[in-house]
Amino acid sequence: MDLIQRISAEQQQLSKSERKVAELVLHDPETAIHRSIASLASLANVSEPTVNRFCRRLGCKGYPDFKLQLAQNLAKGTPFVNRHIEESDNVDELTQKIFDSTLSALSIARQSLDSRPISSAVDALVNARKIAFFGFGASASVAHDAQNKFARFDTPSSFSDDLLVQRMWAINSEPNDVLFCISHTGRTKALCEIAEIAHENGACVIGVTALDSPLSDFCRIVVSSNVPEDTDQYMPMASRIAQLVLIDAIIAGYTLKRGPQFREKLARVKEGLKGSRFQKSPDSSS
Amino acid sequence: MDLIQRISAEQQQLSKSERKVAELVLHDPETAIHRSIASLASLANVSEPTVNRFCRRLGCKGYPDFKLQLAQNLAKGTPFVNRHIEESDNVDELTQKIFDSTLSALSIARQSLDSRPISSAVDALVNARKIAFFGFGASASVAHDAQNKFARFDTPSSFSDDLLVQRMWAINSEPNDVLFCISHTGRTKALCEIAEIAHENGACVIGVTALDSPLSDFCRIVVSSNVPEDTDQYMPMASRIAQLVLIDAIIAGYTLKRGPQFREKLARVKEGLKGSRFQKSPDSSS
DNA sequence: TTGATTATGTAACTTTACTACATTTAGGCT
DNA sequence: AGCCTAAATGTAGTAAAGTTACATAATCAA
Missing domain, CATH: 1.10.10.10 (Winged helix-like DNA-binding domain superfamily/Winged helix DNA-binding domain)
Known part of the structure; x- marks a missing residue:
């Protein structure tokens, strides 16, 4: 300490x-x-x-x-104590506190990190036939983000926060398909059902969720972040950031594993995005 | 140095x-x-x-x-310097590096933070009649996330990454409506058009984007994050995390400004989400 | 070599931190 | 309440550390 x-x-x-x-x-x-x-x-x-x-x-x-x-x-640079927000805080203090607690949570997550499931996830993805990212609520946007990144790759990928779309995908899933189920608590009933279906079909279900949660029972791989209790009492803040970064790590691993000629493709994708922008300083997608 | x-x-x-x-x-x-x-x-x-x-x-x-x-x-020592990923990295090193550079970017963003636009954004939101969050690509998931949080509130809010839906909203926008346009570069042509339409209708356009970008011309308020160049060459990593945290700060400010009885409502919303979960340890949405 | 210039060290001085002891304050008991 | 004990705090003196001013030594150009 x-x-x-x-x-x-x-x-x-x-x-x-x-x-x-x-x-x-x-x-x-x-x-x-x-x-x-x-x-x-x-x-x-x-x-x-x-x-x-x-x-x-x-x-x-x-x-x-x-x-x-x-x-x-x-x-x-870890003076980021989880300082709670108070009624009397002005916007400046409050903003600093939000950044602080996010940084604090991330740095704790970083310390207590198990890279093995990440490694397994990368292996599963490299061999994947098709990939899906599902989640509800705040985790839906995490899934959305992940799919957006995979859209750059050549393996078919999809995102949904629609119960029925998810169920259809799960029912059609086969071995070599990879399903990311994202849920901070791992207790969302609907998502557990989807995971179960896909799991029974032999698909590789990867949970970005809590260990020993109901959802984790249906996952072949569980990537967990171990962030401390969320600062904000009303909605997830730090937890979803950690999920995003975990997925970033998986993606980076995947990109690396696919080798140099794959990264050339990525460069071409990035180049191709330029057409949608006003030119000046070429930059990453946004 | x-x-x-x-x-x-x-x-x-x-x-x-x-x-x-x-x-x-x-x-x-x-x-x-x-x-x-x-x-x-x-x-x-x-x-x-x-x-x-x-x-x-x-x-x-x-x-x-x-x-x-x-x-x-x-x-x-080993500060969270943007250590670039190398071919030879194993998954563990790579994961650490991803976390490091995210932490680094966030902490830089935290230092060079201007709370005034955040404060203005909060003011605009408190008086908003309806709110929308638009973005494309990686920024779409940021917008998605933001809308998910606002779904807990009593002001009508929407998210879209659909060009036509966005345009319709913009055309129907009025003063007192708030539009969040999210774009790291601020150069996405389509989004600029939307911002322009809403701006001309008198809506309050808030850009979560770069200062002095084409997009910023149509924004009444610009919330910018000043993150260093993205680590990863192929897709946005740290920049979108900073955007998310900035929006978190705005939301926290909004929640605070709305006062105690508003926060009671939020607590009720959170309570209401429990029905969708397997019970055990009550937690935030996922 | 010699004079000027720079580099280095010596010794006095100032500041800073620590220790021992005195005083105050607070809490328990008759 | 009043007294006693123990803890907390402050005062003053002391030791140590850092700085300054100045003297000496080294270096270099003419």
């Missing part, structure tokens, strides 16, 4: 004066690392030894050591 | 004694940050002021400042 997290964790157990220091540091860590102990102390309205004791309580050797660790912590 | 790079760059122009210090630091930076100026000086067989002068020559305020910068430099 890094220093900033340690401070916010221990904040409760600190004494009154020490908590003043903690608040100051958490509120503006940048400032702290450029100040002397005396200046920080007076800023927090406490004495110098209090600041020193505060540092030691956090496991530092002294104030200079504390500054050093804090500096490193900041440089690492 | 970071400190270590700066040292090796200036190494040639340094005097004999100062070069000794430079070599020492480059050879073992870890040690340097934990030593006092005296200890470092004796280790390099030079005097203390020499070390001090060395620090200043590198643009630091003094030795403590030098240590701080060096520490930050080291902590960055």
